[in-house]
Amino acid sequence: MSVKQYVKDNLYYLLVIMAVFYLTPLVIQDTGSAMLILLFVMPLVCLVTGFINATQLGFNWLLVVLVFLLFIPDVYFIFRSSDTWIYAIIFAATTLFGSSLGQFIHKK
Numbered sequence: 001m002s003v004k005q006y007v008k009d010n011l012y013y014l015l016v017i018m019a020v021f022y023l024t025p026l027v028i029q030d031t032g033s034a035m036l037i038l039l040f041v042m043p044l045v046c047l048v049t050g051f052i053n054a055t056q057l058g059f060n061w062l063l064v065v066l067v068f069l070l071f072i073p074d075v076y077f078i079f080r081s082s083d084t085w086i087y088a089i090i091f092a093a094t095t096l097f098g099s100s101l102g103q104f105i106h107k108k
Contacts, residue, residue, distance in 0.1 A: 003062075006060070007036070009057060010053060010057070010063065014050055015050050016045065017046065017049055017066075017067060017070055019073055020041065020042055021042065022078070022088045024041060025037065025078045038084075038087055042091060043090060043094045046067055046092075046094040046095040047094045047095070047097065047098040048098065049063075049095065049098065050063060050094070050099040050102060051098035052097035052102065054102025054103045054106055055105050056074070058103060058104075058106050059100065059103035059106070061101050064092050064095050065092070067092050067095045068088050068089070068091070068092040071088040071091055072101065074075045075088065
């Protein structure tokens with residue numbers, strides 16, 4: 001599968017992840033809301049998106065890599081802290097877990 005075809009098949013999933021990564025930080029007002037978004041909302045969206053994607057299209061590593069890469073601008077431009085690198089790894093791992101569960105259901 002070419003990258004162009006992959007992006008075409010997964011455009012909605014990528015748009016949801018991009019919207020969550022780039023728009024939800026706009027509602028952060030204090031430390032509590034930041035922790036809610038970073039520790040609950042974003043990982044949940046990654047888990048569900050990976051799961052639904054894999055149940056419909058099968059497992060693909062590119063989604064996991066793209067989740068990691070799509071969070072990098074957040075590290076530099078939104079959160080402006082090198083401490084947030086760990087979240088890119090957490091979100092990629094959460095997407096990997098959701099995709100693995102979805103692949104299990106996709107095989108049946």
